[in-house]
Amino acid sequence: MTITQRDRDLGTAYAMKPAYTRTELTAVVRGTPMGELLRRYWHPVGLIGDATDTPKKVRALGEDLVLFRDKHGRAGLLHARCCHRGTTLYYGKVEEDGIRCCYHGWKFDTEGHCLEQPCEPDGGQFKDKVRQPWYPVEERYGLIFAYMGPAEKRPVLPAYECLEKMDDGELVEADDSSIGGGGPAIIPCNWLQHFENVVDPYHVPVLHGSFSGPQFTNMMASIPEVKFEKSPRGMLVRSERKQDDGKVFYRVSEAALPTLRVVPNPRVAQFARVESIGWVLPIDDTSFRIYVAGRVKNPGDISRMRSKFNGKFWWDMTEAEHQQFPGDYEAQVGQGEVTVHSEEHFGQSDRGILMIRRMLGDQLDALAAGRDPIGVSFDAGAPPVEFEAGNYIREG
DSSP, X not given: OOOOHHHHHXXXXXXXXXXXXXXXXXOOSTTSHHHHHHTTSEEEEEEGGGOSSSOEEEEETTEEEEEEEOTTSOEEEEESBOTTTOOBGGGOEEETTEEEOTTTOOXXXXXXBEEEOTTSXXXXXXXXXXXXXXXXXXXXXXXXXXXXXXXXXXXXXXXXXXXXXXOTTXXXXXXXXXXXXXXXXXXXXXXXXXXXXXXXXXXXXXXXXXXXXXXXXXXGSSOOEEEEEEOSSEEEEEEEEEOTTSOEEEEEEEEETTTEEEOOOTTOOSSEEOOEEEXXXXXXXXXXXXXXXXXXXXXXXXXXXXXXXXXXXXXXXXXXXXXXXXXXXXXXXXTOSSOOGGGOOOOGGGHHHHHHHHHHHHHHHHHHTTOOOTTOOOOTTOOOBOOOOEEEEEOO
């Protein structure tokens, strides 16, 4: 195939150059640059209530896992594929001290130790020599977190000031339905397409304002003046919008490693520090989901934050309504399962996107050089992480 100068001058799609995706930023399986970076942090893999005596399927960072809780109350996260003959432990039976495979009865505890091999002589003479692959878990903020990286590099699970310090009458609530994703619980595109959206304040007055009709509040409808900054954990976005009374609506959002979206309530229910944190969990290279933990006054308050489009929830809309009233889901999934980076054309309003990609690239370089990435701590006595994020009002 020969592309002529005339093809290029006419600008038809036929003249497009070969496309490529920056897989070093998007791929999350073990052994890939981003997969290894993400595995140096803790990730939520379920609600605390998901760990029961009925095994639950979990897929995270391209790995198929099984979550359960033994009769002693210990949560376990094991690879789904039994190390004996390979059937899934999803069909296993949870017992007093572990989970028993349905195929030949091998039993494993929450750390993968093989406790019994009932088909073997003497109950299994080599059970101490095999171990089911497993991952450490910890429970906090209503969520179960897993560390899926190298054991010798395991950091402490961070605490966050905005979820530790309660205002009067508040409690912490967790949600697994991808609040902030604009659609269903599992979103069929690469995680980075959403994570980058956190540092793109300019889409708000267009996508969530003039294009689909006001989805938040009139205070968010105008194009802001924006400053992007690095933070010790990732990136800060400082937005200012002048109000009719002469005051300034000042809003700070943060994108923090590994995948934290620290975004104050876009409906601006109050002028205060951020109310919640969202973790964008890459399920694999082409899907993700969002877990949220936040301070609420009443159970169910987090789910009540979900956006409506033309007065309807996303799943109640017709295809024609999705086209007429698109939101984050349509804009991000509309980029494809994994966006084609070579076809992007950046403007000044895309500074945040360029910065976050550069920041992620810097962390990949740090990891390759044997250094620890930003935002990890091995100090069990470290104070809770504080974010600047929030909605504020100040004099002009």
